[in-house]
Amino acid sequence: MPMNRRNFIKVMGSSAVIVAAGSLNGCDSMPKSAIAPWRPQQAPHKDIRVQLLSYAILAPNPHNMQPWMVHLSSTSHRIILYCDSERLLPMTDPESRQIFIGHGAFLELLDLAASAQGYDTRIQYFPEGGFDPAQESRPVAIIDLVKNENRKKDPLFHEILKRRSTKEPFAATPLQASHAAELQTAFSDSQISMTTAMDPQQVQRLREWAWEAWKIEVFTPRTYQESVDVMRIGADEVAKHPDGIDILGTGIWWGRMFGMVSREKIADPKSEAFQVGVDQYEEMFQNTPGFLWMVSDNNSRPIQLRIGRAYARLNLKATQLGVAMHPVSQILQEYKEMQPLQQQFLKYLNVPKSHRMQLLMRVGYAEFPGPSPRRPVQDLFRCHGSSACAGVDVL
Ligand SMILES: Cc1cc2nc3c(=O)[nH]c(=O)nc-3n(C[C@H](O)[C@H](O)[C@H](O)COP(=O)(O)O)c2cc1C
Numbered sequence: 001m002p003m004n005r006r007n008f009i010k011v012m013g014s015s016a017v018i019v020a021a022g023s024l025n026g027c028d029s030m031p032k033s034a035i036a037p038w039r040p041q042q043a044p045h046k047d048i049r050v051q052l053l054s055y056a057i058l059a060p061n062p063h064n065m066q067p068w069m070v071h072l073s074s075t076s077h078r079i080i081l082y083c084d085s086e087r088l089l090p091m092t093d094p095e096s097r098q099i100f101i102g103h104g105a106f107l108e109l110l111d112l113a114a115s116a117q118g119y120d121t122r123i124q125y126f127p128e129g130g131f132d133p134a135q136e137s138r139p140v141a142i143i144d145l146v147k148n149e150n151r152k153k154d155p156l157f158h159e160i161l162k163r164r165s166t167k168e169p170f171a172a173t174p175l176q177a178s179h180a181a182e183l184q185t186a187f188s189d190s191q192i193s194m195t196t197a198m199d200p201q202q203v204q205r206l207r208e209w210a211w212e213a214w215k216i217e218v219f220t221p222r223t224y225q226e227s228v229d230v231m232r233i234g235a236d237e238v239a240k241h242p243d244g245i246d247i248l249g250t251g252i253w254w255g256r257m258f259g260m261v262s263r264e265k266i267a268d269p270k271s272e273a274f275q276v277g278v279d280q281y282e283e284m285f286q287n288t289p290g291f292l293w294m295v296s297d298n299n300s301r302p303i304q305l306r307i308g309r310a311y312a313r314l315n316l317k318a319t320q321l322g323v324a325m326h327p328v329s330q331i332l333q334e335y336k337e338m339q340p341l342q343q344q345f346l347k348y349l350n351v352p353k354s355h356r357m358q359l360l361m362r363v364g365y366a367e368f369p370g371p372s373p374r375r376p377v378q379d380l381f382r383c384h385g386s387s388a389c390a391g392v393d394v395l
Contacts, residue, residue, distance in 0.1 A: 027253035030246070031239035034373035038161055045377075047072070048117060048145065049079050054377040055113035055160050059308075060315055061102030062329070063089055063230055064372055066243050068106055070380040077145040081106070085133040087243075091226040092217065094334050096131065097304055101358065103140050104308015110143065111309075112316075115154040119145045125302040141305070156186075159316040164371065166324035169287030170364030174198050179321050183292070186317035187310035191303060194314070195349075196363065197291045209345050210360065211285040213331035213338060218278065219269065220337050228267045232373070242373035251276075284326070289364045292325070293349070299356040307358040324366040332357055 040054035049072055057066065067087035071080040083103065088096055111121045122144040129138060180196045187194075197203055218224045230244035234256055238246045247266070255261030255273060265273040294311065296303045311327075318325045331338065331345050351357050 027250055028235045028248045028256075030248055030370055030373070031235050031242075034238050034242035034246075035371045037242075037374035037376055038371045040161075040377075048119070049077065050377060052110050052113040052117070052119075052145070053079070053380060055157075056106045056110040057374050057377055057380065058160055058163070058371075059102060059105035059109045059312060060163070060165055060327070061105060062093060062098040063227065063245060064243050065089065065099070065102070065230065066375055066379075067099050067102060068380060069382075072381070079110075079143040079145070080139050081141045081143065082136060082138075083131055083140050085136045088133060089226060091223045091335065092330075092333050096133070097299070097334070097358070098329060100131065100140070100301060100304035101308040101311060104305035104310075105312035105315075106308070107141060107143070107305060108309035108312035109160055112154050112157040112160060114145060115151055116157045118147060118149055118151050120148045120151055122146060125305050130301040156313060156316040156320070159319040162368070163316050163319045164324075164368045165315075166326050166366050166368055167284065168324070168326075168366045168369060169283050170289055170324055170362065170366045172287070172289055173365050174200075175290040175323065175363055175365075179323050182321055183314060183317055183323070187313040189306055189310055191297045192307060192310050192358075193295050194310075195293055195295070198289070203288065203290055205348070206291045207285050207288055209341070209348075210288075210291075210328045210331055210362075211282065213333075213341055213345075214281055214285070214328065215278075216337055216341065217330045217333070220335075223333075223335060223337070225267060228263060231263065231266065233261065233263060233266070238373055242375050246373055284362070285328075287364075288362045290362070292361045292363045293357055294359045295351055295355050295357050297355050299358075304358070311359055318363070319368075322365070324362075324364055324368065326362040327359055328362055329360065332360060 037054065037057060040051070040058075044051050045054065053070060057068070061067065065087040067084045069082040069084045071082070072078075073080070081103065083096075083099065088099055093099055107121075107123060111123075114121045124142045125140070127139060127142050131138065131140065175196065175198055180198065183196070184194060197206055227245060231247050232238040232241050232244050233247045234252065235248060238248060252261055260271075261273045265271040266277065268274055294307060294314075296307055315325050331342055333342075346357060349357070
């Protein structure tokens with residue numbers, strides 16, 4: 001490999017250099033504080049609701065925005081969930097559809113944690129009507145916890161701390177048919193279907209589509225800039241803001257030291273730092289032996305929450321089976337530049353016009369990565385002055 005600046009960043013991040021660097025190993029590694037929320041069992045809170053919420057915050061969610069706020073009333077076993085309108089993705093998710101899929105995943109993890117403590121959850125979706133960013137005081141859900149000595153711990157609870165979005169190249173091995181069949185049993189919702197593609201020719205076609213869509217997002221300045229704005233580059237930024245897209249590793253550290261990696265450089269399509277990101281994603285798409293997608297028969301706000309719940313179960317079931325999963329959402333996004341490609345894609349997969357494809361995932365086998373950052377559970381109750389969740393009086 002010729003040692004140009006682009007390869008420099010990659011080579012400096014390779015394991016050979018990490019080993020050679022000896023004492024420098026660990027530069028820009030994941031800060032412990034950013035992943036401390038992945039050990040919720042170590043400090044269980046006296047309020048059962050906070051205990052359960054400390055699992056819910058580990059939910060998969062777009063760009064790791066963690067767009068949730070919570071109000072706890074002092075008089076009941078009630079949790080009120082709100083959407084944080086400062087954590088939306090208006091360029092890539094203009095209808096906030098993916099944001100609410102994330103909220104659905106949050107609710108599913110909350111329910112799994114409740115099962116482990118012998119509680120049922122009674123959940124009302126959007127009790128005051130659908131979400132509108134101008135009216136964030138409308139709750140996404142009201143959750144009442146009801147003690148039920150007969151409720152058994154859901155086996156997927158044990159997977160919460162191991163679950164990952166595996167943003168890595170996968171092995172060439174296709175998804176085993178038995179694993180595909182088991183994944184089908186992860187959730188049951190008559191309005192949501194799940195399909196897997198393992199046929200090499202079809203997978204190749206889907207790879208090309210997903211890759212084309214990824215490039216549209218990244219070469220459309222306003223949609224790409226939205227991602228750049230929430231990148232946390234280097235360990236200090238990740239520790240300060242344990243959310244968004246974490247950009248870490250020895251290669252990144254060296255790149256920063258030599259002035260090759262910065263927010264401005266990553267934002268510039270002519271830079272090596274930008275091209276390294278493109279190369280990494282191209283490698284991931286090329287090393288994708290299967291895809292999986294979920295379709296709903298409508299696109300209401302409540303079905304978005306149900307998709308999120310179903311997706312969380314699917315991702316947890318995959319974890320149990322040792323199957324790696326990685327959502328690649330670009331082709332499903334609603335902004336205008338994506339529409340021509342999206343329509344061809346949905347036609348190719350025979351998705352009826354009345355239905356909505358909600359999630360597309362790469363699926364296969366790979367070593368699971370480490371956990372991604374999370375804000376501490378207490379941040380759920382910091383509502384930047386919003387009247388929505390004022391009056392938290394249990395902490
Ligand atoms: C609705 C939804 C869409 C997502 N789309 C993408 C995507 O297009 N690309 C990607 O790399 N990850 C995607 N993700 C995964 C998130 O980036 C991931 O959940 C988040 O960074 C937290 O990481 P974790 O799942 O490993 O905890 C998506 C997740 C959800 C719930």
